Amino acid sequence: MxxxxxxxxxxxxxxxxxxxxxxxxxxxxxxxxxxxxxxxxxxxxxxxxxxxxxxxxxxxxxxxxxxxxxxxxxxxxxxxxxxxxxxxxxxxxxxxxxxxxxxxxxxxxxSDEQMMEIAVLENLQREDLTPLEEAQAYQTLMTKLSLTQAQVATKLGKSRPYIANYLRLLGLPEPIKKALNAGDLSMGQARTILGLKDKRQLTKLAKRAVDQNLTVRQLEKLVAEMNGTAVKKSRHKSQRKPVYIREAESQLQSKFGTKVALAQSRKKGSGKIEIPYSSTDDLTRILELLNISLD
Structure with missing residues (x-):
């Protein structure tokens, strides 16, 4: 040498x-x-x-x-x-x-931490990462350095919603991730598709967006229509639920301040409770009501 x-x-x-x-x-x-x-x-x-x-x-x-x-x-x-x-x-x-x-x-x-931080920050500063690579970079900083979304946002001079929107991309199905990495879908299109309530339709909607070259505005309108249809179907289905189930859902919704669904299985007496949350803060709030701490 x-x-x-x-x-x-x-x-x-x-x-x-x-x-x-x-x-x-x-x-x-x-x-x-x-x-x-x-x-x-x-x-x-x-x-x-x-x-x-x-x-x-x-x-x-x-x-x-x-x-x-x-x-x-x-x-x-x-x-x-x-x-x-x-x-x-x-x-x-x-x-x-x-x-x-x-x-x-x-x-x-x-140190390992310094090496990782420099590698991530250097690439983020150059702004040549794909949206998924950028999302993974934020996730790496959070995981390896035990940082919160807010701390990552402060460190990088970004807003917390900006970081949160990128992190949401990591939850996309693999076919959509591939389309996003290949440039067939834009960041705006992917974010709009994530707004679809029926997650089973995400991949199908992404393929339609690529095949028809839909704009973000067109996608937003389509997602709104599909979500509206899903709500109507949900209401129609809930009307068939027993009175005691609907009453339990109502009380749980009042307690947690969010929509709660009780789904009965085919096995008599069994089922599951679904409590959706809109953000990490919302999850923390719900966990606190259950006396569960993430610390």
């Missing part, structure tokens, strides 16, 4: 956001030529799809001129020449595509 004398990258996530720009005022770090075979991809990288044509162009450029901006690595064990990629995945992938043996890199000491 050879070392080059050069100026270092600026410290902090901000420098990473700027394509790891070199800071001429800081010469405490050096760029090293690291073997590509000794580097493993960042396990916290939120981006799953890469523009292959763009990678090929970058690879051709690297073959001719090399890599101008070093990537950022960490070395989990100083005694072992193995590295994990922190930032610069496109350059890393393109260099492998160009069949290079080494790549210029800066090795920094950082």
């Amino acid at each position: 050879a070392k080059r004398k050069t100026s270092a990258l600026g410290r902090g996530i901000e420098a990473l956001f700027e394509e790891n720009s070199v800071d001429e005022s800081n010469a405490s770090e050096s760029v090293q030529d690291v073997s590509l075979s000794a580097i493993r991809a960042n396990p916290y990288q939120p981006r799953r799809t890469f523009d292959q044509a763009g990678l090929k162009e970058l690879a051709d450029s690297i073959k001719k001129s090399g890599v101008f901006q070093p990537i950022i690595l960490r070395q989990p064990d100083p005694q072992v020449e193995r590295y994990e990629l922190v930032a610069g995945e496109r350059r890393f992938r393109a260099s492998k595509l160009a069949k290079q043996k080494t790549i210029p890199a800066i090795v920094r000491v950082m």
Whole structure:
């Protein structure tokens, strides 16, 4: 592993956001030529799809001129020449595509949490993730760093509803996720489809939106119509329920402040209680009424 004398990258996530720009005022770090075979991809990288044509162009450029901006690595064990990629995945992938043996890199000491946060925030700052990749990035921050939606929103300078809307995409059926990742469905279309009350119809509606090239406004109108039909069917069905079941539903709705449905099964005396909630806060409120704490 050879070392080059050069100026270092600026410290902090901000420098990473700027394509790891070199800071001429800081010469405490050096760029090293690291073997590509000794580097493993960042396990916290939120981006799953890469523009292959763009990678090929970058690879051709690297073959001719090399890599101008070093990537950022960490070395989990100083005694072992193995590295994990922190930032610069496109350059890393393109260099492998160009069949290079080494790549210029800066090795920094950082924890798993720091590595994950930088990887996620760097990609979010560049705004080139698909909606699902962005949603997964928010979920990763919440899960790995034990953050709430509000804390993620504050950290990223977003509104909480903005974060919540993206997280909802993770609950979409797989066929719709594929359409969204492929660009066949837009973020606005996916959000509108999620408003459909009959979740069994989500995939069918998404296919119709793609096949008929429906706009968000057209989808909103269609969802409203379908939801209205579902409500009518629900009311008609509820009228066939025994009086004591309807009375129990009414009392439960008063207690929880939301619609509650009692569904009887074919087995005599058995059934289930369904209590829908509209948000995490709403779920917390319902759990508190049941004396259940998430802490």
